[in-house]
Amino acid sequence: MIIMSETEKYPCLLCGQSDSRVIFQEAAGTIRRCSACGHIFSAAGARPATGYFPDSIAAADHFWWREAHAKMYQAFGRRFLAGRSGRLLDAGCGLGYFLSHLAAYPDWEAWGTEISPAAVDFARDTLDLGRIVEADLARADFPDRHFDLITLWDVLEHLPDPRPVLANLRAWLKDDGWIFIHTPNISIQLPKARLKKFFARGRPGHYLEATDHRHHYSPVTLRRLVEMLDLEMVELIHLPPIQSVSGRRSALGRVLKNFWYWSALGLDKLTAGAVRLDNLFAVVKKS
Secondary structure (H helix, E strand, O other), X not given: OOOOOOEEEOOOOOOOOOEEEEEEEEOOEEEEEEOOOOOEEEXXXXXXXXXXXXXXXXXXXXXXXXXXXXXXXXXHHHHHHOOOOEEEEEEOOOOOHHHHHHHHOOOEEEEEEEOOHHHHHHHHHOOOOOOEEEOOOOOOOOOOOOEEEEEEEOOHHHOOOOHHHHHHHHHHEEEXXXXXXXXXXXXXXXXXXXXXXXXXXXXXXXXXXXXXXOEEEOHHHHHHHHHHOOEEEEEEEOOOOOOOEOOEOOHHHHHHHHHHHHHHHHHHHHOOOOOOOOOEEEEEEEO
């Protein structure tokens, strides 16, 4: 049993202050909010630094990354890749399914980095992706001003300290290049987690993933983070959601999730961006 302490000392990533309060409890540990700046983070034990993927790739991983993400990846390609050319780095590329979509855009030279050996082997051997580098993003070695576009799909929230990684990405980015970040939006994820836990009567479940998600960003705290690294968040855009709820193949779940997405688009327009109910899709450049 985990005993929650209302106030403990955890240095905040964004402001450096040490006072924080428990705002959510999971079986793996607690989610805390910095009392000074409001940044939300996990105080649970972290997954080992060998990466997100185990030694063998489960069948569910293929569905999640290949099928459930396909609509999102395709929309991204139409918006950012079609009619353009350049060199792209998918930082933390996982199994490589996003990079496999770039076959539709032959004018782009696509690279990927991934820390998990099993995922690297899969991307190279199964998807036949040649430009995959097995490396920790904080220690990877690319030339300065090398890439026109760098993507971070579902990576930022996993990093205990994203600052060295973002500093590297900034160095590798061309002066007129772009970084694209996809990460959950804690402004909506926290209320959803509380609601799910209430209906589950407190049973362990898929809530805020305290072990895997080290930091939980809102539009405000994500902007603050990138500005610390001399980057500028140009805009938050909308892309179609992952076509699955908690990894399940549920037609009803997809319908509800897409209804939520269209509702989020409408509220964003009605409130001029003040209310955002979906994930964070941030377009970032050098400041």
